[in-house]
Amino acid sequence: MLFLGLESSCDETAVAIVEDGRRVVAQRLISQVEVHSRFGGVVPEVAARRHLEVINDLVAEVFAEAAVDPRSLAGIACTTGPGLIGTLLVGLSCAKALAWAYDVPLLSVDHIFAHVCANYIDTTLEPPFVALVVSGGHTQIMHFESYRKATIIGQTLDDASGEAYDKVARLLGLGYPGGPAVDKAAARGNPRAFRFPEGVVSGSDFSFSGLKTAVLRTVENLRGTDLPVDDLAASFQDAVNRVLFRKTIAVARSKGVSKVVLAGGVAANSDLRKRFESLADIEFYRPAPALCTDNAVMVAAAAFYSGEPVPLSVSAYSRQR
Numbered sequence: 078m079l080f081l082g083l084e085s086s087c088d089e090t091a092v093a094i095v096e097d098g099r100r101v102v103a104q105r106l107i108s109q110v111e112v113h114s115r116f117g118g119v120v121p122e123v124a125a126r127r128h129l130e131v132i133n134d135l136v137a138e139v140f141a142e143a144a145v146d147p148r149s150l151a152g153i154a155c156t157t158g159p160g161l162i163g164t165l166l167v168g169l170s171c172a173k174a175l176a177w178a179y180d181v182p183l184l185s186v187d188h189i190f191a192h193v194c195a196n197y198i199d200t201t202l203e204p205p206f207v208a209l210v211v212s213g214g215h216t217q218i219m220h221f222e223s224y225r226k227a228t229i230i231g232q233t234l235d236d237a238s239g240e241a242y243d244k245v246a247r248l249l250g251l252g253y254p255g256g257p258a259v260d261k262a263a264a265r266g267n268p269r270a271f272r273f274p275e276g277v278v279s280g281s282d283f284s285f286s287g288l289k290t291a292v293l294r295t296v297e298n299l300r301g302t303d304l305p306v307d308d309l310a311a312s313f314q315d316a317v318n319r320v321l322f323r324k325t326i327a328v329a330r331s332k333g334v335s336k337v338v339l340a341g342g343v344a345a346n347s348d349l350r351k352r353f354e355s356l357a358d359i360e361f362y363r364p365a366p367a368l369c370t371d372n373a374v375m376v377a378a379a380a381f382y383s384g385e386p387v388p389l390s391v392s393a394y395s396r397q398r
């Protein structure tokens with residue numbers, strides 16, 4: 078079964094066709110990083126207009142490369158939320174038009190589920206598993222009992238981990254997007270140079286605002302000196318990843334689950350991946366780095382496993398439901 082997936086929840090416009098949720102047939106992606114970097118973050122209205130300019134061309138290119146008749150698709154899937162409402166509506170309007178024109182079912186895909194489904198590409202992963210979803214907007218530990226049924230076990234009470242990476246990167250003058258820049262700087266730094274707090278939250282929840290403030294205070298105290306950017310990045314990254322790793326493993330063990338998967342933009346972080354790779358008793362899955370950040374391959378994979386057939390009147394939603 079072939080599904081077309083469309084993604085426009087933030088600043089990536091992406092289109093893909095995936096077979097049976099596991100094999101990529103064709104894909105195209107345009108990132109808007111350069112458009113937004115001078116603003117230090119995504120400007121929603123600018124992002125929506127940019128999606129509109131390129132999405133039809135990407136669809137045409139994917140159909141041409143896959144050489145499939147659109148009428149033979151099992152469904153056309155689109156991220157309907159959570160995300161920026163204006164940008165989501167561009168992808169959704171395009172998906173509706175295609176579904177109507179080719180008389181193919183329209184499927185709604187949740188962005189969080191889609192991130193997790195990136196782990197099905199070219200693997201034999203099956204639930205049950207515990208997923209750590211770490212992106213610019215979300216940080217949560219989820220227990221997937223089946224392809225469709227997931228329970229949130231823990232989540233951040235304030236900033237998302239990706240948001241913390243982006244804010245600290247800005248503080249250190251590393252630019253936008255911050256995650257990859259911190260990742261790179263941290264590789265040259267000493268993670269034990271500064272002892273930053275993990276955040277004092279019991280159970281499986283997280284808090285990153287105290288850590289962010291601790292980095293800010295340290296930077297302020299060092300003002301006037303040559304800022305040890307690499308050491309600060311490494312020490313911050315160590316504090317975030319330490320708690321993400323420890324709490325995720327604790328949930329997997331308490332649930333008696335032997336598989337752990339990473340998902341979302343921060344899943345591309347090299348130190349975070351290394352921590353999970355070191356485990357002997359847990360099977361560990363993480364998407365290829367390009368499939369960690371927003372893309373349409375994960376949407377087309379999610380269509381197969383957890384897509385919801387919806388009417389053409391369906392709306393987008395900005396917050397997780």
Ligand code: KG4
Pocket residue numbers: 087211212213214215238239240242243254255256257260341342343344345346347369370371
């Ligand atoms: O999943 P994603 O592409 O978009 C959202 O759904 O939010 O995640 C984007 C986030 C950004 O905060 C970005 O800084 C972070 O993922 N990120 C990283 C890395 N690559 C992207 N954070 C840490 N290390 C990375 N290598």
Ligand code: ZN
Pocket residue numbers: 188192212213341342370371
């Ligand atoms: Zn995302």
